[in-house]
Amino acid sequence: MKRVLFTPGPTQVPSEVLEAMARPLIHHRTDEYRAFFLEATRLLAEHLGTQEPVLTLSCSGSGAMEAAAVNLLSPGDEAVVVEGGKFGDRWRAIAEAYGITVHKVSVAWGRVATVEEVESALTAHPKARLLFLTHSETSTGALFPAHEIARVARARGVATIADAVTSFGVYDLRFDDSDLDGVVWGSQKGLMIPPGLGYVCFSPRAWAIAEKAKLPRFYFNLVKARGALEKGDTPFTPAINLVLGSHAAVTLMAKEGRAAVFARHQRNADATRHALRALGFSLFAEVPSNALTAVHVPAGVDGGAVVKTMEQRYGVKIAGGQDQLKGKIFRLGHIGYYDDGDILRLVGAFEAALIDHGFRAEPGTAVRAAQESIRGAYLPEPALCW
Amino acid sequence: MKRVLFTPGPTQVPSEVLEAMARPLIHHRTDEYRAFFLEATRLLAEHLGTQEPVLTLSCSGSGAMEAAAVNLLSPGDEAVVVEGGKFGDRWRAIAEAYGITVHKVSVAWGRVATVEEVESALTAHPKARLLFLTHSETSTGALFPAHEIARVARARGVATIADAVTSFGVYDLRFDDSDLDGVVWGSQKGLMIPPGLGYVCFSPRAWAIAEKAKLPRFYFNLVKARGALEKGDTPFTPAINLVLGSHAAVTLMAKEGRAAVFARHQRNADATRHALRALGFSLFAEVPSNALTAVHVPAGVDGGAVVKTMEQRYGVKIAGGQDQLKGKIFRLGHIGYYDDGDILRLVGAFEAALIDHGFRAEPGTAVRAAQESIRGAYLPEPALCW
Numbered sequence: 001m002k003r004v005l006f007t008p009g010p011t012q013v014p015s016e017v018l019e020a021m022a023r024p025l026i027h028h029r030t031d032e033y034r035a036f037f038l039e040a041t042r043l044l045a046e047h048l049g050t051q052e053p054v055l056t057l058s059c060s061g062s063g064a065m066e067a068a069a070v071n072l073l074s075p076g077d078e079a080v081v082v083e084g085g086k087f088g089d090r091w092r093a094i095a096e097a098y099g100i101t102v103h104k105v106s107v108a109w110g111r112v113a114t115v116e117e118v119e120s121a122l123t124a125h126p127k128a129r130l131l132f133l134t135h136s137e138t139s140t141g142a143l144f145p146a147h148e149i150a151r152v153a154r155a156r157g158v159a160t161i162a163d164a165v166t167s168f169g170v171y172d173l174r175f176d177d178s179d180l181d182g183v184v185w186g187s188q189k190g191l192m193i194p195p196g197l198g199y200v201c202f203s204p205r206a207w208a209i210a211e212k213a214k215l216p217r218f219y220f221n222l223v224k225a226r227g228a229l230e231k232g233d234t235p236f237t238p239a240i241n242l243v244l245g246s247h248a249a250v251t252l253m254a255k256e257g258r259a260a261v262f263a264r265h266q267r268n269a270d271a272t273r274h275a276l277r278a279l280g281f282s283l284f285a286e287v288p289s290n291a292l293t294a295v296h297v298p299a300g301v302d303g304g305a306v307v308k309t310m311e312q313r314y315g316v317k318i319a320g321g322q323d324q325l326k327g328k329i330f331r332l333g334h335i336g337y338y339d340d341g342d343i344l345r346l347v348g349a350f351e352a353a354l355i356d357h358g359f360r361a362e363p364g365t366a367v368r369a370a371q372e373s374i375r376g377a378y379l380p381e382p383a384l385c386w
Numbered sequence: 387m388k389r390v391l392f393t394p395g396p397t398q399v400p401s402e403v404l405e406a407m408a409r410p411l412i413h414h415r416t417d418e419y420r421a422f423f424l425e426a427t428r429l430l431a432e433h434l435g436t437q438e439p440v441l442t443l444s445c446s447g448s449g450a451m452e453a454a455a456v457n458l459l460s461p462g463d464e465a466v467v468v469e470g471g472k473f474g475d476r477w478r479a480i481a482e483a484y485g486i487t488v489h490k491v492s493v494a495w496g497r498v499a500t501v502e503e504v505e506s507a508l509t510a511h512p513k514a515r516l517l518f519l520t521h522s523e524t525s526t527g528a529l530f531p532a533h534e535i536a537r538v539a540r541a542r543g544v545a546t547i548a549d550a551v552t553s554f555g556v557y558d559l560r561f562d563d564s565d566l567d568g569v570v571w572g573s574q575k576g577l578m579i580p581p582g583l584g585y586v587c588f589s590p591r592a593w594a595i596a597e598k599a600k601l602p603r604f605y606f607n608l609v610k611a612r613g614a615l616e617k618g619d620t621p622f623t624p625a626i627n628l629v630l631g632s633h634a635a636v637t638l639m640a641k642e643g644r645a646a647v648f649a650r651h652q653r654n655a656d657a658t659r660h661a662l663r664a665l666g667f668s669l670f671a672e673v674p675s676n677a678l679t680a681v682h683v684p685a686g687v688d689g690g691a692v693v694k695t696m697e698q699r700y701g702v703k704i705a706g707g708q709d710q711l712k713g714k715i716f717r718l719g720h721i722g723y724y725d726d727g728d729i730l731r732l733v734g735a736f737e738a739a740l741i742d743h744g745f746r747a748e749p750g751t752a753v754r755a756a757q758e759s760i761r762g763a764y765l766p767e768p769a770l771c772w
Contacts, residue, residue: 005413010626013411021627022408025399025580027391027703058582059445060622063605097604188623194411196444196582196625216602218483219449236446237574239582239625240396241407317413 003315006346008138008166008292010188010195011336013245017193020248021241028240034232040247041229043254048183049174050201055225056246057198058239061165061186062090064198067220068161068184069094069132072206074214078128080105080121080158082113082149086139086322087163091132098215103128109325110294111286112137112144119152130209131160135183136167139322141294141331142285143167150179159206165189166291166335168199170265172258181206189291190265192252192336193245265290268334268343271373275347276332278369279354279361284329291335294321296328298359303327306353313356314349340374389701392732394524394552394678396574396581397722399631403579406634407627414626420618426633427615429640434569435560436587441611442632443584444625447551447572448476450584453606454547454570455480455518458592460600464514466491466507466544468499468535472525472708473549477518484601489514495711496680497672498523498530505538516595517546521569522553525708527680527717528671529553536565545592551575552677552721554585556651558644567592575677576651578638578722579631651676654720654729657759661733662718664755665740665747670715677721680707682714684745689713692739699742700735726760 005012026033037056044054057064069091073079077100081091084107092102103125107113113133122128131153135146146167150160159181164173168183169190175183180203187197200222202210210223224235253261269290273283276295284294297303303320304327310316321329332346344367351366391398412419423442430440443450455477459465463486467477470493478488489511493499499519508514517539521532532553536546547568550559554569555576561569566589573583586608588596596609610621639647655676659669662681670680683689689706690713696702707715718732730753737752 003410003412005411007413010411010413010623018408018410022404024389024404025391025396025574026389027393027396028581030697030703059449059605060624062622063445066605094604097607098602186623188411188626194625194627195414195623196628216484218480219445219452219606221483236448237396237572237581238446239580239628240574241580242582242625242628311416317416 001315003317004342004345005317006333007317007319008189008331008333008335009186011192011333012338013194014192014249014252014337016252017245017248021245023244025240028238029233033240036247037238037243038232040243040250043250044199045201047169047250047253047258048201049172050176052176052201052203053226053229055200055222055229056234056238056243057200057220057225058196058236059198060195061184061198063220064184064186064200065090065163066094067198067222068182068200070098070215070217070220071210071222072130072159072161072182072213073098073100075099077130078103078125079130079132080118080125080128082118082131082133082144083107084111084113084140084142084144085109085134085137087137087165088134091163095132110140110142110284112142113149115145115148115152118149122153122156122158129158131158133160134163136164136170136289136291138166138292139325140285141283141289141292143287143289146180147178154179159209161206166289169253169261170289170291170335172262175201187242187246189335191246192249193242196239196242197246264339265335267340267374268338269293271340271343271370272332272334272347274373275366275370278365279351292331292333294329294331297330301354301357301359303330306330306357309353309356310349314352316346316349318350343370343374387701389703390728390731391703392719393703393705394575394717394719394721395572397578397719398724399580400578400635400638400723402638403631403634407631409630411626414624419626422633423624423629424618426629426636429636430585431587433555433636433639433644434587435558436562438562438587438589439612439615441586441608441615442620442624442629443586443606443611444582444622445584446581447570447584449606450570450572450586451476451549452480453584453608454568454586456484456601456603456606457596457608458516458545458547458568458599459484459486461485463516464489464511465516465518466504466511466514468504468517468519468530469493470497470499470526470528470530471495471520471523473523473551474520477549481518496526496528496670498528499535501531501534501538504535508539508542508544515544517544519546520549522550522556522675522677524552524678525711526671527669527675527678529673529675532566533564540565545595547592552675555639555647556675556677556721558648561587573628573632575721577632578635579628582625582628583632650725651721653726653760654724655679657726657729657756658718658720658733660759661752661756664751665737678717678719680715680717683716687740687743687745689716692716692743695739695742696735700738702732702735704736729756729760
């Protein structure tokens with residue numbers, strides 16, 4: 001049986017990427033490696049819409065979050081954290097681990113914070129000069145209005161740092177045209193490579209803060225990483241084969257074209273949502289992200305059993321809920337290397353497993369709705385993120 | 387042309403490991419992944435000679451060093467750092483980045499610190515309760531008497547943390563029988579997988595310190611990592627395919643047998659040293675490590691040109707010196723996946739490139755000496771590290 005990942009990370013890895021990572025290892029202090037690394041870096045920046053340096057760190061996405069935080073904060077600082085899920089809360093946990101006073105803008109998981117809610121917090125806590133938020137909240141499937149929030153924050157002189165772990169490669173972030181001052185992401189999502197690399201990009205404004213920031217850091221010292229990058233290098237031995245994989249992946253993305261990559265994610269998300277709505281589900285997220293679709297486990301259905309049946313009988317691995325949502329939602333990932341046929345496989349396995357577990361639906365409902373959505377697909381709507 | 391790495395990290399990766407990493411990605415929250423991860427962890431512990439948990443971190447070896455340091459130190463602490471090379475100095479840089487007062491025991495690069503020198507420092511700085519040192523100093527090829535130093539440190543109630551980045555897999559560290567309280571290493575050396583994973587193992591004594599230590603940490607919180615490991619998990623998404631590679635690698639090492647792995651490194655190191663001595667070189671390191679062999683660049687020879695010729699004409703990549711040794715030494719790596727034939731390839735390319743650049747030697751001198759060493763190989767001497 002084929003087994004296919006449809007989790008919101010790790011995601012499917014194209015065979016071109018697996019092949020690039022499987023070649024005999026090359027040394028990182030060689031012109032050959034530098035050429036791959038710098039070309040990958042260039043294409044990542046192009047994808048992000050920036051002229052600023054994109055830093056590759058050998059760590060998970062959470063490591064990249066910590067790197068952004070410790071390079072921008074100083075002892076005694078306060079920060080505002082927008083939280084509506086597990087990963088929003090991670091910003092709080094990171095900042096508090098370093099003794100930073102955090103003011104949370106919390107919304108119920110599944111909801112997104114409004115610009116007004118964030119503005120109130122910024123007004124209430126004028127000492128906070130940094131705002132941390134999640135763009136696409138992987139634990140709920142909700143898309144936060146990161147760009148609008150960043151706009152009001154910048155108007156008050158507050159720098160916004162976005163966790164773009166499940167929005168990079170899905171949305172056109174247009175970093176340099178935005179009011180965001182930092183974004184972080186990981187390798188195992190829209191970038192289509194295995195986990196193990198984290199990325200950070202700062203605006204010139206964030207770099208000015210970083211040069212003066214006083215929290216301790218060594219492995220995650222981004223000022224040093226930026227200096228090394230200018231020489232095609234990293235301060236520490238990089239995860240070489242993952243970097244070679246990133247080159248292969250971002251090359252695939254560049255060949256497909258940025259607009260096409262974003263449109264494909266929109267099409268896949270639309271088809272998945274259509275299929276789930278046709279089954280009678282309503283979406284869990286107030287504003288759904290194109291990275292994943294979350295829906296409530298229906299009353300009377302054993303969610304864990306459905307996930308297991310999908311995996312064991314149909315070879316399709318999705319995710320359940322995390323933390324307070326454990327057992328309560330399904331999360332169907334469609335971030336990264338997925339096409340129309342994959343979405344049919346995904347929603348087909350989902351409806352089949354639901355029916356296996358007593359859910360009442362006419363067989364074919366979900367795949368038919370997805371197919372209709374795909375067949376009727378038109379040019380994407382303006383990306384929700386702006 | 388075949389191109390083969392003989393750098394002291396990254397090192398050659400066996401095809402079994404490349405193959406394990408090139409399979410379609412699996413999810414890390416599955417029984418399948420947990421079985422690989424826990425078996426790799428068990429075999430790593432066995433190799434290290436410990437019953438204590440071996441923690442796998444997604445970072446480079448330097449990240450593992452920082453993890454060890456920040457989990458054992460508290461603000462206001464002092465520490466002794468033994469330094470005789472670039473990586474000994476890294477302990478200082480890490481500790482100082484966190485505001486720790488460091489007392490250095492410095493020896494000339496190439497030398498090793500004596501037990502007496504370290505004892506003097508411990509006497510002079512009784513407030514220091516932690517001692518950081520390098521076992522095999524990758525920048526010089528010197529093997530420090532880590533176990534003897536740890537013994538005198540422990541007698542004074544001082545905990546010793548060793549950078550075993552280029553000694554893990556080379557020497558029988560017998561962690562539980564030693565007086566070491568912590569060791570760290572990376573994936574791209576004796577473990578024969580690409581860079582991207584760091585490892586930490588603590589003694590119960592070190593864990594007692596870690597539970598009370600107060601330096602800030604989040605990504606590198608080892609107490610949390612230990613708790614997660616008990617459930618076959620990691621606090622953050624692991625570098626999945628590297629972990630699968632580690633399983634393949636440590637399985638190969640277990641099949642070969644610990645004693646055979648250590649003996650092979652001894653044989654390879656002996657053969658390399660014989661070959662270089664036959665060419666008229668003396669070893670750079672006062673006490674040479676079995677991980678790599680360093681020798682001075684001879685007067686009148688352009689070291690950089692020799693390294694380049696070895697790479698471009700003979701397909702053999704060795705390393706030059708780092709920092710203050712840049713251009714002054716050659717470093718020939720034989721750590722990891724190397725056998726007799728590899729050593730002939732290594733020293734053959736070295737002597738050929740030297741001769742190409744005007745070095746006076748009878749062609750065949752080095753390969754003949756290596757061959758004699760290999761043919762006369764006997765059971766290994768007691769490992770120098772004890």
